[in-house]
Each structure stands twice: as C-alpha cells, then as structure tokens.
Amino acid sequence: MTALGWRQILLFAALVIAATAPLGGYMARVFAGERVFLSGGLQPIERGIYRLAGIDSGSEQGWLAYALSLLTFNLIGTVFLYLLQRLQNFTPLNPGHLAAVDPDLALSTAVSFVSNTSWQSYAGEGTLSDLTQMAGIAVQMFLSAATGIAVAVALIRGFARRRAATIGNFWVDLTRTVLYVLLPLAVLAALFLVWQGVPQTLDGSVTAATRDGGVQTIARGPVASQLAIKMLSSDGGGFFNANSAHPFENPTPLSNLVELLLVFLIAAALTNTFGRMIGNQRQGWALFATMGLLFAVGVTMVYAAEARGNRLLQPLGIDALPGPLQPGGNMEGKEVRFGTAGSALFAAVSTASSSGAVNAMHDSFLPLGGAVLLTNMMLDEVIVGGVGSGLYSILLFCIVAVFLAGLMIGRTPEFIGKKIEHAEVKMTMLALLTVPALILLLTAVASVAPPGLAGLANNGPHGFSEILYAYTSAANTNGSAFAGLNANTPFYNLTLSLAMFGGRYLVIVPVLAIAGSLAAKPAAPRSAGTLPTDGGLFVGFLAGVILIVGGLTYLPALSLGPIAEHFAMQAGTLY
C-alpha cells in the first residue's frame, strides 16, 4: 500500500462526508413538498406531469396502495423495455443495424434495469441500439433509482408520522425525485463528463486505420448522458462492455474520482435526509457512521490484498513492488492508469453500493479481495447501498438490532419513538431472509445442474465463486460480474431474472408494509430504559449485527469459494 493510494481513498471519503449534509437537507425539503431553489423552473413541469397523468398530488396513499402503484409502474416499465429490445431492428437510431435482442436476454435485461440491478449478460456496444440505450436503459436508470428512493422516503415517513393512515403518494415521490434530484444532478454530471472526454453523439461508430495497417471499429454513442445517471442512480450498467475501465467511459483520474463520488452521493445523503425528516440528525449520522465503519474495513482489506500481490509470481521473476513506473501489487485485470488503489477503491465502492460499475475486472482480484467484494454485496447492500435501497436495508437491520437488544434486557424494543412489535419483526425477517434464500438456493442449483456448469470458464473454488458472485450480485441489485461466467444462456438469463425480481420486490413489499404499520402507531415516549440509538454504542452494535447476520448466513458458501481458493493459492494451486 502506498501513501498516494491512501490519499486517493481519504480524498474520496472527505468529499462524500462534505456532500452528505447539504444534499441531505435539499432532499428533505424536496420530499416534504417545500419550495427549493429549482422550484421556479421545475414546478410548472411538475404540475404539467400531474395534469397529464391524472395524478391528484394532494392525496396520499396507504402502504398497500403505494406498493400496488409501484408494482404496476414497474410492470409497465419491464414490458416496455422488453419490447424496445425485441423491436430495435425496426426502430430508428440503430446506426449499427443491430438485430433484435434474444427473448431470454431481453427479459433478463428488462428485469435487470427496472429493478436497478443492471446485470448485463451482453456487451452494450454490440447488442443495444442507441434508441434502446437512451429510451430504454437510461430512462429505467432514472425510474428505478426514483423507485428505490420513494420506498426509502415512505419508510422514513412511517417512522416520522404518528397515528397516520398514509405514507405518501408514490406518483408524487417518483416525479419529485426524478425532477428535483436526479435530473439536475445528471445534467451537471453529463456536462462534466463530456468535458473530460466522454463521447456524446448519435453518429455511430467510427473506423480507424491502425499502425500495423489494420482497420479498427471504435464504438461511440450517447455515452455521457447515460454514464451520468449510471453512476448517480447506483445502477452501474455500462454503455460499453468494459464499463468504467473503458477510456470512453472513464477517461481521466478526475472522471474516476467524480464517478466514484456520484455512486455514493445520493445514498449517503439519504441518511441525513432521514435524520432531518425524523427530527434527529444525530440518528442519521449514526447510520452514516455505521456505513462508514463497514466501508473503511472493506476498502482496507481489498486494498491490502491487492497491494500485496500474488506471491506465486515472485519465483517467476515478476516484480510486483510499487515504484515510480508501476503501482505494484496484483495488476492482472486492472487498468495501469488506475493502479491497485484506484481499482480497489472503485471495486469496494461498487460492491458496497448497489452500483456494480467496474473499472477493473473483479474476477482477477486475489481470493481475499474477491471475498470482500462478495461480502460487501452479501450484507444486503447496507454499506451506503443503492439509492434508497441502502437506507431501507440498514433500517431493517436497525429493527433487528433493537429487537435483539430488547431480548437481552427484557423490554419491548423501540426505535425512534416507535415500539417495534411482532408485525414489524416478521416483515423484517421476511425481507432479510428472502435475498439469502434466493442466492444460496440458485447457487446450489447452478453448481450441480449441467446448464449451470456449462457457463463456467474456471473450475474448482474459483468456478464456484463465479456462480455465487452472479446470484449474489443479481439478488442484491448490484449487477457487477465476475467475468469468466458466460451468463447469456436461457438458464442463467431466467434464473438471474428470478433472483433480481425477488431480491427487489420481495424486499420492497415488506418494507412498505413496515412503513404502513409504523405510521399507524402512536409515539412511544422516551424513558430512562430506552436504548439510545444515535450514539457510538448503537453504531458498534448495529455494525456487529450486520456482520454476524451476514457472516452466519454466508460463511459456508464463502468457505467453499474464495476462502478455499485463498488456502489453495497459499499451497501453490491456482484456478
């Protein structure tokens, strides 16, 4: 590890901390329906959308109506994106004359982007037309992010309200999130990325003569506009197959830093929004600190593993020490311009959030580095997490934490002035168990079924890690991949669609049910016996609960994959 590497990591952390309160405060005003500095320009558009869609912005919904509105909206989005891919050979803006996407791949892609997962079993530049990228993928990046944020805001209202029958209006939350939060930030980010050298054109690819006399086709397209929302929405699906390792998708060190910042920006700021909306900013900072603590441990472990390099290469005379001409460490699958620190930081951010964007190939990380990336995702994306989904997931763990604390001291658990009773605990456990059940069952099936094994490029524990990573990434709406697994087969496209669908909607529904149940409750007055949840003790306790629940659930699977591979590597065997 080098001082320069640590400076990159600390600069990134400082920028996230600095942006959290201002953006969190802005979003709190947006979700409270207050005027913000953009209201003058955007309010007429907002009112026009309500009028066109027949939405009564003054009325609110109970949790069930909110959930059914969300499901209906996402169903329409999935069908639309599916049809757009299947008909792209007939639609305009297809300069590469690309064929219609195969049915199973179109379904996987549609579910993937509507659920904010962005798992891609295809290479974007060779599969999707410009129209599909812009009107399908990019639009769903906005809408899926707004859906996640809407659910988080509904849950916050559940905690904040007393004896209320409603938790907000899904259509209003969706519209205000897109108009006031995502669009302005995406426009600024796209302009910045164009300045850094990211292409934004509808002219299609260009051909270039190479130095050895050959001809190279260089793919281009409306990259900057899609890249901005790709990072901001924590969606992560790349315009190009190489994602943010591609020089057109991440051209400079500054674009790398800003892309990282965009990934964490909204999800981190939502902790502050939460604190403001419940009237206790310290509570928001407690959640932020828990996320920060887990992130710091993860990024340190990945960086340490990658900077150490592969010791088996030393006898071959390969110099892996850092020096003026090389970053050192394990550089397999990494961009020289990002080095080990820049790649480790990006990978940790990408898997801690639900982004899934990559600037290095995770399959080439050393086993312990890969184990941390897997673990980041397995902890239900609570380490900052996806936009909205990160906040509601860590709030689920807060419910588990106060429940366990209540069991220890024999009191009815309370959290932020609400009694946590069996209804909330049941729904919390349902949401938290659905994801591991999907991951472990589907990984088990794919590990023994011939169509599952057919997609593997590696055997042994590394091959198992590739399968485990795919379902972990899909069910936690991350979308990054261990390369090496050919997932573009009917078996993987359909089973990954199931994982993505279940991992998204079978969590959102219980979360909204909890929101409705909490909103209907009266306030539980704070007493001397109330567990303080906005201090250091609770931060440590919550982090412990997250790690123990995640550890108990996934340790056997991790032992069969990256941990076994690490010990095999120590013994001189590589997979």
Add this chain to the structure above:
Amino acid sequence: MPDLLMLALTLVAFIAAGAFARACPRLMGRGDEAERAER
C-alpha cells in the same frame, strides 16, 4: 411464442408480488396492542 412466454412470466411475477402485498396484513397480524385490548 417465446415472446408470449417471457411476457407471461413477467406478468405472473408481478401479479404474485401484488398478491404477496395483499397477504402481508394477514401475515403481520393485528399488532400487540390490538391483541392485548382484545384479551
């Protein structure tokens, strides 16, 4: 034909999620306070 199958799968999945949402109140029960009041 494959398109109809894929769209049918999508529809079934979302209908199942909607049915799950409708079943949640029954799964949750009526809350401790309501049950205490009944007793």
